Amino acid sequence: MQIKINTPLTRKKVKTLKAGDSCLISGTIYTARDAAHKRLKALIDENKPLPIDVKDSIIYFVGPTPAKDGQVIGSAGPTTSYRMDAYSPDLIRLGQTGMIGKGKRNNEVISAMKTHGAVYFGAIGGCGALLSKCIKKSEIVAYADLGAEAIYKLEVEDFPVVVIIDSNGNNLYETGPKDYLKQNK
Amino acid sequence: MREIDALTITNTVKKLCIDANCHLGCDIKNRIAECAKDEPWPTAKGILEQIIKNYTIADSENVPVCQDTGVACIFLKIGQDVHINGNLTDAINEGVRQGYSEGFLRKSVVRDPLDRVNTGDNTPAMIYYEIVEGDKVEITVAPKGFGSENMSAIAMLRPSDGVNGVKDFVLKTVLEAGPNPCPPIVVGVGIGGTFDKAAYLAKKALLRPIDKPNETPFYADLEKELLEKINALGIGPQGFGGKTTALAVNIEHFPTHIAGLPVAVNINCHVTRHKTEVI
Structure with missing residues (x-):
């Protein structure tokens, strides 16, 4: 069964999501990867306002390819998330509730997720052509000079993700392989 | 001239x-399709089917x-x-x-x-x-792509470490990478040469079609054994568990110094892309 999630993603909703759940996200999400996160962190450190409202937001770690004529966006699959580990805890503290990426997260991120209530979703890495079909609108809202690393505001419809780490710290990267090995000795 | x-x-x-960038090679597509058929874990099978859908869209729409x-x-x-x-x-x-x-x-x-x-x-x-x-x-x-490049590693083993040392290092590198390089992966291994030559061989190994084993029977067997061992780790597609952690292991080897056994592991994701033309 797939769980429907509409943005904004409230903390109340976050608490209901469990590692391994398949979800379809609809609504507004933001993109940010390495360079954009670095700039957001610099603003946070200086107590300056951010260019996006992070409260109850979902940030998708992605740097899309340029859109061809007639396309909303180019290929747009997730990038590896651990490079954002240095930045995510601050954003979660400020109210960010969802992250979409792929790959492991460190203990600081997981601990911030548990303390403040946030969830880490995975989209299928290497499926950028397929995932782009769920993106219905795309506009750059900050850092246009960064090109593919700019912050985009995306309107998504039934964007498929799986809960990798939930707000209790349960982790599909630990349980998934273990369960498989248990049943396929 | x-x-x-x-x-x-x-x-x-x-x-x-x-x-x-827009069209995967037939060797990769065929192997993914075979793995999707063989995969016993339902979540893993579902992911492989999505991967097939993705490269089909890329092919027909000429997009990355x-x-x-x-x-x-x-x-x-x-x-x-x-x-x-x-x-x-x-x-x-x-x-x-x-x-x-x-x-x-x-x-x-x-x-x-x-x-x-x-x-x-x-x-x-x-x-x-x-x-x-x-x-x-x-x-x-x-x-x-760098999601997988970042998970690559090199080791200067001792000659006494032998083939078991090589196997252990390859498996350790794949296990530590876990979900990060977008499994199912293709594993390029370079054995021998110097520090830099081993890395070059590992990258070059990724260019060989994955349905063509190493020409030397010993290394062809080693490729097969490593693939089986990697696929027994349970990481699975995207690291969510399953049989299909790697699509192939390709090894290239070269003479080396009496004192050394360099081994490089260059990991590629399931989007292992290359096209060749002769002028």
């Missing part, structure tokens, strides 16, 4: 950059399979009876510039590893030249 114009090189590189259209790794075999009219390196980089612009590919190269300003045109390419007999030029473009 055969003359080849630099413009021909530029046009070929441009075409190969676009082709390689993955948004990380990589750094352009370019391998040339240049016949020693060929003369290039013009600057060869400039011609290759111009091909990359045009291919990444006209093909709507992502520009992912920064001009300096520490100041990190994007060059805006995906140049410079990583170029490897090899001089061979004959009067032809073979060009292979292999765009390399």
